[in-house]
Amino acid sequence: MNRYLTIFAFLMIFRVSLCPAQPAAQAVLEDFKPSVLNQPGQEYPQVNSQGYARFRVVAPNAQSVKVSLGGREGTVLTRAADSSWTGTTAAPLDEGFHYYRLTVDGGTFNDPGALNFYGSIRWESGIEIPAHDQDFYALRDVPHGRVQQVLFASPSTGTQRRAFVYTPPDYDKNRKKRYPVLYLQHGWGEDETAWSNQGRANLIMDNLIAEGRIRPFLIVMTYGMTNEIKFGGLRNFDIKPFQTVLVNELIPYVDSHFRTLSDQPHRAMAGLSMGGMETRMITLANLDVFSHIGLFSGGSISMDDVSGTPGFKEKVKLVFVGFGSRELGNSRPGGRGPFGGDPKENAEALKQAGIPSVFYVSPNTAHEFLTWRRCLREFAPLLFQK
Amino acid sequence: MNRYLTIFAFLMIFRVSLCPAQPAAQAVLEDFKPSVLNQPGQEYPQVNSQGYARFRVVAPNAQSVKVSLGGREGTVLTRAADSSWTGTTAAPLDEGFHYYRLTVDGGTFNDPGALNFYGSIRWESGIEIPAHDQDFYALRDVPHGRVQQVLFASPSTGTQRRAFVYTPPDYDKNRKKRYPVLYLQHGWGEDETAWSNQGRANLIMDNLIAEGRIRPFLIVMTYGMTNEIKFGGLRNFDIKPFQTVLVNELIPYVDSHFRTLSDQPHRAMAGLSMGGMETRMITLANLDVFSHIGLFSGGSISMDDVSGTPGFKEKVKLVFVGFGSRELGNSRPGGRGPFGGDPKENAEALKQAGIPSVFYVSPNTAHEFLTWRRCLREFAPLLFQK
Numbered sequence: 001m002n003r004y005l006t007i008f009a010f011l012m013i014f015r016v017s018l019c020p021a022q023p024a025a026q027a028v029l030e031d032f033k034p035s036v037l038n039q040p041g042q043e044y045p046q047v048n049s050q051g052y053a054r055f056r057v058v059a060p061n062a063q064s065v066k067v068s069l070g071g072r073e074g075t076v077l078t079r080a081a082d083s084s085w086t087g088t089t090a091a092p093l094d095e096g097f098h099y100y101r102l103t104v105d106g107g108t109f110n111d112p113g114a115l116n117f118y119g120s121i122r123w124e125s126g127i128e129i130p131a132h133d134q135d136f137y138a139l140r141d142v143p144h145g146r147v148q149q150v151l152f153a154s155p156s157t158g159t160q161r162r163a164f165v166y167t168p169p170d171y172d173k174n175r176k177k178r179y180p181v182l183y184l185q186h187g188w189g190e191d192e193t194a195w196s197n198q199g200r201a202n203l204i205m206d207n208l209i210a211e212g213r214i215r216p217f218l219i220v221m222t223y224g225m226t227n228e229i230k231f232g233g234l235r236n237f238d239i240k241p242f243q244t245v246l247v248n249e250l251i252p253y254v255d256s257h258f259r260t261l262s263d264q265p266h267r268a269m270a271g272l273s274m275g276g277m278e279t280r281m282i283t284l285a286n287l288d289v290f291s292h293i294g295l296f297s298g299g300s301i302s303m304d305d306v307s308g309t310p311g312f313k314e315k316v317k318l319v320f321v322g323f324g325s326r327e328l329g330n331s332r333p334g335g336r337g338p339f340g341g342d343p344k345e346n347a348e349a350l351k352q353a354g355i356p357s358v359f360y361v362s363p364n365t366a367h368e369f370l371t372w373r374r375c376l377r378e379f380a381p382l383l384f385q386k
Numbered sequence: 387m388n389r390y391l392t393i394f395a396f397l398m399i400f401r402v403s404l405c406p407a408q409p410a411a412q413a414v415l416e417d418f419k420p421s422v423l424n425q426p427g428q429e430y431p432q433v434n435s436q437g438y439a440r441f442r443v444v445a446p447n448a449q450s451v452k453v454s455l456g457g458r459e460g461t462v463l464t465r466a467a468d469s470s471w472t473g474t475t476a477a478p479l480d481e482g483f484h485y486y487r488l489t490v491d492g493g494t495f496n497d498p499g500a501l502n503f504y505g506s507i508r509w510e511s512g513i514e515i516p517a518h519d520q521d522f523y524a525l526r527d528v529p530h531g532r533v534q535q536v537l538f539a540s541p542s543t544g545t546q547r548r549a550f551v552y553t554p555p556d557y558d559k560n561r562k563k564r565y566p567v568l569y570l571q572h573g574w575g576e577d578e579t580a581w582s583n584q585g586r587a588n589l590i591m592d593n594l595i596a597e598g599r600i601r602p603f604l605i606v607m608t609y610g611m612t613n614e615i616k617f618g619g620l621r622n623f624d625i626k627p628f629q630t631v632l633v634n635e636l637i638p639y640v641d642s643h644f645r646t647l648s649d650q651p652h653r654a655m656a657g658l659s660m661g662g663m664e665t666r667m668i669t670l671a672n673l674d675v676f677s678h679i680g681l682f683s684g685g686s687i688s689m690d691d692v693s694g695t696p697g698f699k700e701k702v703k704l705v706f707v708g709f710g711s712r713e714l715g716n717s718r719p720g721g722r723g724p725f726g727g728d729p730k731e732n733a734e735a736l737k738q739a740g741i742p743s744v745f746y747v748s749p750n751t752a753h754e755f756l757t758w759r760r761c762l763r764e765f766a767p768l769l770f771q772k
Contacts, residue, residue, distance in 0.1 A: 039507075039508055039509060040507060041507060058493050058494070059490065059491050059492055059493025060491070060493065061449050061491035061492040062448070062490070062492070062493060063447050063449075063491075064447070102495075104448070104493065104495065105447035105448040105449075105490070106445055106446035106448070106469075107443065107444050107445025107446065107448060107490065107498075108444070108498055109488075109495040109496070109498060110495070110496060112494055112495060112508065115509070116509060121425075121426060121427060122425055122498065123425060123501070123502060139537070139546050140546075141539060141546060144536070144537035144538075144546070146534045146536050147534070147535040148532045148534040148535070149532055149533040149582075149588075150530070150532050151525070151530035153527060160526075160530070172644070202535075257558055258558070
């Protein structure tokens, strides 16, 4: 298990390197516009219609400025006539959200032009390459649910902990209606802000609900990096501290403070990357608590897991496994993921055994948030359908 | 009015310069600890028991690194043996929250060690000097309310706009109870995140409620920098666009989505700095909407205002005016604020005229958030008392 955690951390930190830059055979179109994730009023970074990113950083007396995006070596900026530093990625970036950082004279800083997002256990710069299907996570003129920050007491850790709870738009219309709940976890180095900020989970839900495609439910997002994982130290990983917070502290808090359907058939858990690993461990050990399981770029469930978990077939209503195509891609013979077993074969085996099992591949995305936004879009309509 | 806005912007950006460094007669105690506002796991910046701040920035090949805190010239860091840059402020900083930024080789960056807070129309680094009275805004083991992000349609601006709504801990206990509402505005260059992040308004409320010192109410916080103000352009300021968003769009949204007491006696408005100016303009023009007025470092209300506003005496239940002592301080003869009139004299005149009027001075703070946290602490118990 430690090996997997190390792989997750590696994937989250070096994800861009794993995604080889595409050949830059095309001429770069000069239709650059500010990234939608820029700080208010900031002109840079910019993105063009082909997915190239262009950076501009003001540091008149610097010796070197580099951006961590744009292939294995990143993008080296060059000094312009006005003493700013500018540069364009050597190739288009994948559609969707990317973390990045600057190296200025050997020091690590964020781009003052971009908004920050918590990833790799630091607040990082973010840039968004508009996806051809971006409408599903866009802020549209539809009824909006709320993202509520709650602070709950955690006796097991001696802390007051934070979670965010998405409530659907009709939550306050009918004050007697109760809702199912999805517990949704971030990846290694991220925190409870990730699914709203990078993932746009609330907007994905608002849009799916407006289209009548899902049964409305709550989403609960909390911090899944327990003390045992800490910052960079992946040894001695133990799921129990987080499992205690989630199952024994947060779930009772949510069920007593929100109008939930608080039984196993109406409770799901999913997570991305490390959060998928946590989901797999916690759900398999708590099948009386959770009925629907989602693993987004975070391993899969095999027939060995099923046979090793009493009651699995009766209790589990859905196993959803999703990956980005560039994670499974051609570089790995047989399309095998890095987490043991072929996730597609595992999903097929479950289906053959009569277990509701769905395998999804996000086209042309890697170990990044567009994969996971799409996973949520595909997963949500399958939840709590009876 | 434009002149005042320019003053607000100036105060928000250059507030540290206006607060002269205290004489550094004392020896610097070596009891530095990481600031409570550091990013997870980060050792720097640090703060000692006297209020000195110490910085450490890694930038091995830089030529110069400066911190914008620590007097008019900031704190120039020097290269240490390990190629990091370190330095300590020349004098203690005032207690409370301070924005700051780095200048690395002439470029403006944030400190990678510190969390970011939106101020001066950019996300800035933040540091906290523990205040002797910090318990009132601490995260304590008491029942916690929630901070809810809402997205509401704004036809007048053609946008979906964001607000945060604080609901008190008992909001979901009795599902028939209705609550008064305070609309609470940030200052120039800040946004709707400021009162929760920098101001800790939710924790101040949780603690006051736990102590039984206030009647619980909702707080609504939204973005008050309208298109007319934009980024740096303070000319042509017109309160109407924001007034329309607040009064015609947000208030109806809140009253239809939350269990509010939706009449004038149960609605207050307050704001800090520019938000105080907005509060003054909007409340005076809408005395059928608001009954309680709070101006935190944002001017005051004079008897001229009263006589120029029909129905003022009958409709206004409270005028609260607060400042930091270092804003009013010795440097200005007669203790006059920079916004016309002596706020204390104005408050006295209102009281003489039989208008409930409170004047508060936060000890040893300037145009910064500890002033405004304390203003909220003093203001909240006075609201909606009958």
